[in-house]
Amino acid sequence: MTDERIGIWCIGARGAIAVSLMAGTLACRHAHSTPLGLITATDLFAGIDLAPLSSLVFGGCDIRREDLESKAEALLASFGLQAAPLLAPVRAELAAIDRRITPGTAANCGDAIARLAECSLNGGMTLGEQLAAIRSQLNEFRNAQGLDRVVVVNLASTEPPLPLHSCHQDPARLAAAIAANDLAAVRASSLYAWAAVLEDCPYLNFTPSDGALLPAVVALAEARKIPVMGNDGKTGETLLKTALAPMFASRNLKILSWEGFNILGNDDGIILDDPENKASKLRTKDRVLGQILGYAPHSGVHINLVPSLGDQKTAWDFVHFEGFLGAKMSLQFTWQGYDSLLAAPLVLDMARLAALAAARGEGGLMPHLASFFKAPLRVDVHGHAVQFALLTDYVRRLRKDENG
Numbered sequence: 001m002t003d004e005r006i007g008i009w010c011i012g013a014r015g016a017i018a019v020s021l022m023a024g025t026l027a028c029r030h031a032h033s034t035p036l037g038l039i040t041a042t043d044l045f046a047g048i049d050l051a052p053l054s055s056l057v058f059g060g061c062d063i064r065r066e067d068l069e070s071k072a073e074a075l076l077a078s079f080g081l082q083a084a085p086l087l088a089p090v091r092a093e094l095a096a097i098d099r100r101i102t103p104g105t106a107a108n109c110g111d112a113i114a115r116l117a118e119c120s121l122n123g124g125m126t127l128g129e130q131l132a133a134i135r136s137q138l139n140e141f142r143n144a145q146g147l148d149r150v151v152v153v154n155l156a157s158t159e160p161p162l163p164l165h166s167c168h169q170d171p172a173r174l175a176a177a178i179a180a181n182d183l184a185a186v187r188a189s190s191l192y193a194w195a196a197v198l199e200d201c202p203y204l205n206f207t208p209s210d211g212a213l214l215p216a217v218v219a220l221a222e223a224r225k226i227p228v229m230g231n232d233g234k235t236g237e238t239l240l241k242t243a244l245a246p247m248f249a250s251r252n253l254k255i256l257s258w259e260g261f262n263i264l265g266n267d268d269g270i271i272l273d274d275p276e277n278k279a280s281k282l283r284t285k286d287r288v289l290g291q292i293l294g295y296a297p298h299s300g301v302h303i304n305l306v307p308s309l310g311d312q313k314t315a316w317d318f319v320h321f322e323g324f325l326g327a328k329m330s331l332q333f334t335w336q337g338y339d340s341l342l343a344a345p346l347v348l349d350m351a352r353l354a355a356l357a358a359a360r361g362e363g364g365l366m367p368h369l370a371s372f373f374k375a376p377l378r379v380d381v382h383g384h385a386v387q388f389a390l391l392t393d394y395v396r397r398l399r400k401d402e403n404g
Helices: 015-028 068-078 083-100 127-144 171-179 190-199 215-224 236-250 266-272 275-285 287-291 340-358 366-372 383-402
Strands: 008-013 057-061 101-103 149-154 202-204 229-232 256-264 298-305 312-322 328-338
Touching: 008 015, 008 127, 008 287, 008 340, 015 057, 015 068, 015 266, 015 340, 057 083, 057 127, 068 083, 083 101, 127 149, 127 171, 127 215, 149 190, 149 340, 171 190, 171 215, 190 202, 190 215, 190 229, 202 340, 202 383, 215 229, 229 340, 229 366, 236 256, 236 312, 236 328, 236 383, 256 266, 256 287, 266 298, 266 340, 312 340, 328 340, 366 383
Parallel strands: 008 057, 008 149, 057 101, 149 202, 202 229, 256 298
Antiparallel strands: 256 312, 312 328
């Protein structure tokens, strides 16, 4: 595994998370930054045969043409970091990655995403042709860079919810729907995930787009022994919910209401300002409380665009709860963070773990990655400590396997 060259192919490669991931990994590789936020860099994974940062090769696709180096400079400045010393040793590598980014697709993604498109495969191409183009892009990336394995990560903008269709349950029927150019049955995320599995690439859906890991896609991944996991990366407010809600349950304090107010800028904020796209995000952010507590308190999640904030996301939460003798009390917290800098190391963690799972011959869903997601597929526990225990148990099994 350590001798393998691993490709990380980002869907939405010119977006803030992907650029933070690429520039941050390169900076850590050149010892110009520290891997804080990277779980796989902790003692928990000492001695585990993960791909070193030096073996990672980045590529991807996007529907925009923005220059990577310029985007990285602007992002680092917005983070309050000095761009020059971080980027100086990696500019040539960023330029090389930039040349590897190919046109993406915005097929059936709604008006908000379509307005961003500057170069898109779905202009005049059928779904089958777009699928073939994506598969060709993955193959070209693998072959041109001499890669042993490619991990595909969906970092694209949030799509509107995809209504359940009969073809979503069966791989053969989904393949037939794509071949028949059934635009209502799939979105861009469906094509990317399908292409990844067909090309034997582990796939991670860091978005709340439910068109990505359809049951048919997961079934095909299980049959082909390809590791996959999603949905919706957990970086801020929901992370705190999954850490704090079990505390109330363990002290037998009844939560009456939990209201969350989120404000953010950047492209993510622009897309989530559209009611259709916002609906996908709200579904993953608002479901964890009932599953942790065993009852459903009054709760609401509000997301508003504030352009001046850029990548800095602010969440203010108000928790109203009842204690001994019926006394009503409250907790309030404010979370402020650069969303892309919180997300990027998680993506890197998951990509390394997905590559390891593939090297070990594991396939299908990866429940040990549950703590990275707001809505982890087929995982019924949502408390952060319990989810993180799934990861530590997995590492323990790895050590046992390695030691015979």
